[in-house]
Structure formats: structure tokens, C-alpha cells
Amino acid sequence: MRKKALLALMMAAILLLSGCALIKKDQAVDDATEIIRMGDQVITKKEVLAQAEQELYDQYSMYSMFGYSYDVSDPENIEAAKNSAVDTLKTSLALTAKAKELGLDQLSDEELESVKTTAQANLDSVIASAKAYVEGGSEMDETALAEAAAKMAEDAGYTLDAYIAQGTTDAISAKLKEYAVKDVAVTDEEIQAEYDSRVESHKSTYSESAGTWASAANNNSTLYYTPAGVRRVKQILIKFKDEDKTAIDDAKTKLNDANTAVTTAQAKVDAAQGTVDTEGISDEDKAKAEETLSAAKQELEDADKALLAANQAVTEATDKAFANIDEKADAVLAQLAEEGADWQKIMDENNEDEGMKDNEKGYAVATGMTNFDAAFVDAAMALEKIGDISPKTKGSYGYYIIRYESDEAEGPVALDAVKETLSSSLLTTKQNDAYEATKAQWVDEAGIKVDLNALKD
Incomplete structure (x- = not known):
């Protein structure tokens, strides 16, 4: 393949x-x-x-x-x-020899069984993919198709034995690495130094870009410094009905087409006008150009009218969509206005935003965010104090009802909160570096001779 x-x-x-x-x-x-x-x-x-x-x-x-x-x-x-x-x-030669020397070149029955299971799964995956490339495959029954795909995979070198051999090599390599890095460790001093470095780096990156920090936080990135101006909010989203969302999308598609038509027509007008204004043009060519210009202007006029109608269609579809969810949004706001209202309970019962599920802290929001609907960000940042709830806010997906949950404290994250992450990252790097150095040493010590000149003949 x-x-x-x-x-x-x-x-x-x-x-x-x-x-x-x-x-x-x-x-x-x-x-x-x-x-x-x-x-x-x-x-x-x-x-x-x-x-x-x-x-x-x-x-x-x-x-x-x-x-x-x-x-x-x-x-x-x-x-x-x-x-x-x-x-x-x-x-490969050096590692094979070293594995044998250390007694790490044999797999246990359990390890070998794991290799075989993985090899079979890999081969099955290749054969399944190969089915799409079998000539005349659509006319075969499942058994014949599977056999043809297996033959195609085998011809390309994908066999169970090959996968088992590679899996065995990988397992032995893993044992060698474990041996080589068994004494590698990370010190508290190294963790502290890495922490300080990352804090300084994130401070430089995010101090003047709270919106970028908020976007990274919402993507569950590990962040080491929090800039000023970030808050957490939760929302109840009252989504458009499916048929209304489809109508809006269709109207916007037609609007895009109408904009393209206007741009195209304007380009024709400009080109024709340029020909008409050309110095020294013959009367015959000028007459033709003026005729083309007149047609292009008519096309532009028609395109402008179509654009106006397309804009109106988007507005009407959107207005209708909001009207169809007004009652539900108003009902939610009425519940929230009741004395002793439980925001979390009401949100859980009414929210249609999947991103709010199991989101205990809420969304990170800051001025300048670009990956959230601007209407959502503006409404969230307009709330004056923690606990405030916005009115229903028109957005790209329906109505947003937003609650100001908390402020993110400016400054570095606590070391204890990221110590395990840092330790794991540093250990992986140190182990990889140590293994590469050890492999190079094993190769040097193996007494391997190479004739590169013979490779050039």
C-alpha cells in the first residue's frame, strides 16, 4: 500500500x-x-x-x-x-547486542502475548483501511473484500509476523530505556528553576493579552501566570430551534453569494470604465466598451438589489428565530428573579450549552477575546460585580443569560498546583536525553566499522 x-x-x-x-x-x-x-x-x-x-x-x-x-x-x-x-x-546492531548482554532480549509470555495482541489489532486496522482501495470492492461480499484487502496489505509488506517483529523490537527497546534511565531523577531545585522560567515566560506572553490567556485557559492549557482583567462566567444558553438555525444559515449563505455577485459586478464595471477612458481608443471600440459598461452597471444594480434583499432575509430569519425562543428565555429570567433562586439548579435544568457541563469554574473571559462570540464577551464583561446576571443577550446561537462567577487572581500560579506536571515533564526530558546519550555511548563502545565509500560506488 x-x-x-x-x-x-x-x-x-x-x-x-x-x-x-x-x-x-x-x-x-x-x-x-x-x-x-x-x-x-x-x-x-x-x-x-x-x-x-x-x-x-x-x-x-x-x-x-x-x-x-x-x-x-x-x-x-x-x-x-x-x-x-x-x-x-x-x-540497531549496538542495541541488540547490549540487550543480549544485559539479558533483556527475551520477552515473558505475558509480554509476548501483549505484543501479539497489538500486532493483530494493527494489522486489522490496515486491512480495514485497505478495503477502500480494493479494485471492484463495491461489488464483492464482505468475505471476498476482506480477503482481497488482506492480500493487498500482505503484498505491501503489512503482515502479522512483521508487526510482531516490530512490536518485539519496541518492547526490548523499552526495556533498554528503562535500564538506562533507572537512576534519572528530578530535583526540587530543577523543578523550582523550571517553574520560575515558565512563570516569567507566561508573564511576558500574557500580561498585555488577557484575552489570549482566557482562550488558552478554556482549552485547558497549563498556565503559569495570570494577567489582570480575567473573570469567570457561567451561562444559560437558550438555543435557536433547529429549523430556525437552518433558515438563518441558508439566508447567510445567500447573503455571501450576493456579496460575491456585487464584487464581481463591480469589477466588471471598473474594467469596462477603464476601457472607455482609454486614450486613443477607436470610436468602434469605445462604443463596444460603453455597451459593455452599460450592461455591467445594470448587473451591478441588480446585484445591489439582491444584496439588499439577502440582508433583509437574514434579518427576518434571525428575528423570527429569537421570537420563537423569547418565551423560554423570559421564563428562565423570571425563575432567576425569584427570591432565593438557585442559579446552578436553574442552569442545569435549562442550559443548552454543552460546554457548561462539568465546568465548575465557568468560562474564562477577558476583553479582546476573538474565539468567543463578541456579543457573549461584551455582555460578560459588562457585568459590574460578582453574582450579577445579564439580561437575555442576542448572540450567534440564541440568547445568552450570563452570570459573573469570579475573578481570576493576577499573578503566578502556586507551585504546588503545577509541581507534579513540571516534575513529569522534566523527568521525561531528562530520561530521553539520558537514553540518547547512553545509546550513543553503546554505539561507540560496540566497535562498529562502516565503509561509507563503498556506499557511493
């Missing part, structure tokens, strides 16, 4: 990986050329080039994922892939 998808792109790279096509050589002998040796273990040129091809594919896939191009036939990219392949294979 992945190899077939890249066949055309990879062919040029394979030619370059294999050397100049004009040079006659014994392919079998060339493939068997020794490139890497550790003791009596040898990795051949063919194996290195196969790994380099995979490195190229991985780069191509990563770039494609983010919408960028990656030229797998570029000699510089191919050279980088070869070097990366050598490093990968050297590391």
Missing part, C-alpha cells in the same frame, strides 16, 4: 540509490558489498539502501502530512537518507 502509493516517486530515487545506471556491474556482488560490520555481523549495501528508501518514504510522508513537498530524487535528500540509514542500522 504505502510502497505502491510512492512507486512513481521512488523509482528515480532507487536509481540514484543504486548508483549510476550507465556503469555495468554484477548486481548480486554489488548488493552483497559490506557496509557495516560489528564482530561477525554484517549489513550489506542492499540492506542499507533498503533502509535509506524507507527513510526517504518517511520524510516524504511527514512532509505530505503538513502539505509540503519532498523530492525523493534530490541527490542531497538521498545522501541524507543514506547517512540516516547507516546511523539507524548501527544503533
Whole structure:
């Protein structure tokens, strides 16, 4: 599957990986050329080039994922892939040897069973995806389609044995990492230093941008400094009825189309007017241009009328939508106005905002927010004191009824509140760094010899 998808792109790279096509050589002998040796273990040129091809594919896939191009036939990219392949294979040799030396190269029955279960799940997922690419698959029954998809996956190298082998390698690697980092720890001094750094960074980032802080807080980001001007609010949303929301959306779509038509018509008018005003234009061409201009002006006039009507349609659809929820909103406000009214209870019974469910603190809100409806933010920030409730406020989704819950205290977050997060993050970084350094040391100590010149022939 992945190899077939890249066949055309990879062919040029394979030619370059294999050397100049004009040079006659014994392919079998060339493939068997020794490139890497550790003791009596040898990795051949063919194996290195196969790994380099995979490195190229991985780069191509990563770039494609983010919408960028990656030229797998570029000699510089191919050279980088070869070097990366050598490093990968050297590391694999060294780690395999080290795992055996430490007695970490065998999995327990329980570990092996876990590897097999994961491998089967991965293969099943690939086969399920492959069904969409089976030629004539829509005409097959489920059994035949599954068999064809499994064959396609197998042809592309996706097999249960391959997944088990990779899973086993990964499990052994995990054991090696656990061994290498067993003594790595994070000190209180390191946590304090990281805390101070993050506080200072967030203070610089958010001190003049409370709205950005509020948006990050609503996305559950870990924040280390709170600027002034942030408050928490809760709301009861009385949503438009589905049919009214659909009518509004349809009207807005037509409004967008009408705006586009006006823009297009205006461009035609400007172009035609420019032709008419051209110096030295012949009488015949000018007459044609004036005729075109007249038609364009008529088109613009018609487009302006259509735009006016589209705006009116949006207004009417919106007014109708609010009218249809007025009674419910007024009923909620009446409940809230009663002596001893329980906001939380009334909110739970009437709210149609999913974001309020299990949201104990409420939304973080500040002036300058751009990812919330401006009507909501303006109404929330207009409330004068904690406990105040807004009137029903027209918004993009219906009526907002907002309660001012609390203020966010300006200043750094308490260290105790983020200590566990910081410790975990620092430990992960230190462990990864330690493992990379240990792997490099193991490779250096393995006595691996590499003939890069033979790879260039």
C-alpha cells in the first residue's frame, strides 16, 4: 500500500540509490558489498539502501502530512537518507547486542502475548483501511473484500509476523530505556528553576493579552501566570430551534453569494470604465466598451438589489428565530428573579450549552477575546460585580443569560498546583536525553566499522 502509493516517486530515487545506471556491474556482488560490520555481523549495501528508501518514504510522508513537498530524487535528500540509514542500522546492531548482554532480549509470555495482541489489532486496522482501495470492492461480499484487502496489505509488506517483529523490537527497546534511565531523577531545585522560567515566560506572553490567556485557559492549557482583567462566567444558553438555525444559515449563505455577485459586478464595471477612458481608443471600440459598461452597471444594480434583499432575509430569519425562543428565555429570567433562586439548579435544568457541563469554574473571559462570540464577551464583561446576571443577550446561537462567577487572581500560579506536571515533564526530558546519550555511548563502545565509500560506488 504505502510502497505502491510512492512507486512513481521512488523509482528515480532507487536509481540514484543504486548508483549510476550507465556503469555495468554484477548486481548480486554489488548488493552483497559490506557496509557495516560489528564482530561477525554484517549489513550489506542492499540492506542499507533498503533502509535509506524507507527513510526517504518517511520524510516524504511527514512532509505530505503538513502539505509540503519532498523530492525523493534530490541527490542531497538521498545522501541524507543514506547517512540516516547507516546511523539507524548501527544503533540497531549496538542495541541488540547490549540487550543480549544485559539479558533483556527475551520477552515473558505475558509480554509476548501483549505484543501479539497489538500486532493483530494493527494489522486489522490496515486491512480495514485497505478495503477502500480494493479494485471492484463495491461489488464483492464482505468475505471476498476482506480477503482481497488482506492480500493487498500482505503484498505491501503489512503482515502479522512483521508487526510482531516490530512490536518485539519496541518492547526490548523499552526495556533498554528503562535500564538506562533507572537512576534519572528530578530535583526540587530543577523543578523550582523550571517553574520560575515558565512563570516569567507566561508573564511576558500574557500580561498585555488577557484575552489570549482566557482562550488558552478554556482549552485547558497549563498556565503559569495570570494577567489582570480575567473573570469567570457561567451561562444559560437558550438555543435557536433547529429549523430556525437552518433558515438563518441558508439566508447567510445567500447573503455571501450576493456579496460575491456585487464584487464581481463591480469589477466588471471598473474594467469596462477603464476601457472607455482609454486614450486613443477607436470610436468602434469605445462604443463596444460603453455597451459593455452599460450592461455591467445594470448587473451591478441588480446585484445591489439582491444584496439588499439577502440582508433583509437574514434579518427576518434571525428575528423570527429569537421570537420563537423569547418565551423560554423570559421564563428562565423570571425563575432567576425569584427570591432565593438557585442559579446552578436553574442552569442545569435549562442550559443548552454543552460546554457548561462539568465546568465548575465557568468560562474564562477577558476583553479582546476573538474565539468567543463578541456579543457573549461584551455582555460578560459588562457585568459590574460578582453574582450579577445579564439580561437575555442576542448572540450567534440564541440568547445568552450570563452570570459573573469570579475573578481570576493576577499573578503566578502556586507551585504546588503545577509541581507534579513540571516534575513529569522534566523527568521525561531528562530520561530521553539520558537514553540518547547512553545509546550513543553503546554505539561507540560496540566497535562498529562502516565503509561509507563503498556506499557511493
